[in-house]
Amino acid sequence: MTANAGLRVEGQEREALRSRLVALGFDEVRFAAVPAGGSTSLRDWLDAGRQADMAWLERTADKRMNPDLVLPGARSVLVLGVNYWSDASTGNPRWARYALHADYHDTMKSGLAAAGQALEEMFGATATDYRYYVDTGPVLERGWAARSGLGFRGKNAMLISKNHGNWLFLAAILTRLDIAPDEPLRKKPLPASGDEPAGLLCGKCTRCLDACPTQAFPAPGVVDARRCISYQTIEHKGIIPRELRAGIGTRIYGCDVCLEVCPWNRFARAGRQLLLSARPGIAALPLGELLQLTPARFAEIFKGTAIKRLKLTGLLRNACVVAGNVGGSDLLPALMALVAHDAAVVRAHAVWAVRRIAGNAAGEWLRGAREEETDEAVRAEYAGVT
Numbered sequence: 001m002t003a004n005a006g007l008r009v010e011g012q013e014r015e016a017l018r019s020r021l022v023a024l025g026f027d028e029v030r031f032a033a034v035p036a037g038g039s040t041s042l043r044d045w046l047d048a049g050r051q052a053d054m055a056w057l058e059r060t061a062d063k064r065m066n067p068d069l070v071l072p073g074a075r076s077v078l079v080l081g082v083n084y085w086s087d088a089s090t091g092n093p094r095w096a097r098y099a100l101h102a103d104y105h106d107t108m109k110s111g112l113a114a115a116g117q118a119l120e121e122m123f124g125a126t127a128t129d130y131r132y133y134v135d136t137g138p139v140l141e142r143g144w145a146a147r148s149g150l151g152f153r154g155k156n157a158m159l160i161s162k163n164h165g166n167w168l169f170l171a172a173i174l175t176r177l178d179i180a181p182d183e184p185l186r187k188k189p190l191p192a193s194g195d196e197p198a199g200l201l202c203g204k205c206t207r208c209l210d211a212c213p214t215q216a217f218p219a220p221g222v223v224d225a226r227r228c229i230s231y232q233t234i235e236h237k238g239i240i241p242r243e244l245r246a247g248i249g250t251r252i253y254g255c256d257v258c259l260e261v262c263p264w265n266r267f268a269r270a271g272r273q274l275l276l277s278a279r280p281g282i283a284a285l286p287l288g289e290l291l292q293l294t295p296a297r298f299a300e301i302f303k304g305t306a307i308k309r310l311k312l313t314g315l316l317r318n319a320c321v322v323a324g325n326v327g328g329s330d331l332l333p334a335l336m337a338l339v340a341h342d343a344a345v346v347r348a349h350a351v352w353a354v355r356r357i358a359g360n361a362a363g364e365w366l367r368g369a370r371e372e373e374t375d376e377a378v379r380a381e382y383a384g385v386t
């Protein structure tokens with residue numbers, strides 16, 4: 001800890017910091033004070049098993065709820081928002097809007113490093129007096145954003161901004177500097193360690209809860225990852241539960257349904273994109289081509305994007321689900337090649353897709369492959385094929 005840890009930053013100094021960070025490309029810059037006691041509601045979410053197999057959330061839960069365990073002596077959180085709205089098509093099949101950029105973890109990191117530099121130059125902080133994260137660390141980014149008044153947590157669990165709607169990436173810098181906090185949007189004070197309530201500015205609206213294709217909201221503001229398409233198509237590496245596949249529709253990577261229907265998006269305008277880099281070619285890829293991607297082509301197209309982390313097998317799995325939902329018989333040859341794929345997870349979804357498309361004639365396509373199949377989970381996909 002340095003001599004300047006705990007230094008009070010307020011008034012014109014605080015506004016000078018805000019202006020400098022806005023100039024770096026952050027569309028929103030807000031400040032929150034670290035309360036004593038931290039947050040507790042993450043514990044209820046984890047105890048209900050809503051994290052699915054994201055065991056890293058459980059492992060880091062204590063840190064997520066208490067910044068002092070991440071940066072001892074942390075006094076403030078700088079919450080930064082980057083607007084990624086654009087009216088570009090999200091394609092058919094559909095991609096989550098955020099994914100149609102170079103990986104935001106990488107592009108925002110340069111802005112965060114420069115923001116840290118600003119703390120050092122302006123207030124004499126050292127590199128040990130702050131830590132920055134974009135998704136990458138044990139920080140409840142939406143909670144801090146709500147606490148800082150950057151927006152409010154909607155019934156869709158998103159941090160919604162009055163200026164940008166649902167289309168903001170969030171990042172956080174924990175610091176030992178004592179920065180005067182901005183006001184949250186709520187009127188009534190909460191207990192010192194209380195969490196911001198969801199739905200503060202939603203009124204009677206329930207559009208997001210009603211529109212979710214897989215009924216992933218057990219309560220307003222609470223997502224059960226096990227039922228969420230975003231989890232199933234991005235984070236989950238195994239077989240997607242059969243009962244959720246139809247709800248996935250044409251969504252090949254992630255899901256924006258509960259964001260898109262939100263009336264607060266009417267205020268969204270295209271951002272400056274200083275910390276983003278659009279990759280519009282991805283949305284133009286037709287389903288037939290995606291089903292036939294080779295490892296080399298996959299690496300070439302998705303280099304530097306978040307989609308790359310899904311790996312080719314994950315993308316082929318998702319493409320099979322979309323094919324099973326909306327594909328025609330022209331896709332059957334490509335799907336039959338995937339019925340013989342090396343990865344069991346791809347074979348399982350390819351069999352499902354062939355059955356959905358071919359209907360009563362599925363046996364004619366699949367009989368031979370069924371005899372060859374040895375994996376139990378894939379064999380289960382053949383059940384009832386005659």
Ligand code: B12
Nearest residue numbers: 039041096141143158159169170195196223230231254255
């Ligand atoms: C795990 C995760 C997921 C999981 C679980 C989602 C969920 N609802 O929790 C899955 C894979 C399903 C997912 C999906 C998506 N995600 Co996500 N995800 C995360 C991640 C890494 C952790 C979220 C988490 O801890 N969840 C557990 C729940 C219980 O926590 P929570 O939502 O933050 O809510 C709690 C706290 O806010 C707390 N709280 C409330 N007030 C306060 C106040 C204080 C002071 C504190 C400390 C806490 C606190 O109470 C809340 C309820 O328990 C964050 C990045 C991060 N580090 O925060 C990105 C993040 C939430 N995801 C993001 C995005 C964009 C998405 C998707 C839109 C992607 C897509 N298009 O497919 C979907 C949207 C789904 C949805 N409606 O939530 C953005 C959201 C930006 C925004 N404006 O809200 C984030 C912030 C990433 C980023 N850096 O921008 N995601």
Ligand code: SF4
Nearest residue numbers: 212228229255257258
């Ligand atoms: S991201 Fe999609 S599946 Fe997940 S909660 Fe929102 S609407 Fe439901």
Ligand code: SF4
Nearest residue numbers: 154155202205208262
């Ligand atoms: S769609 Fe309606 S209920 Fe859902 S977050 Fe937006 S305003 Fe709130």
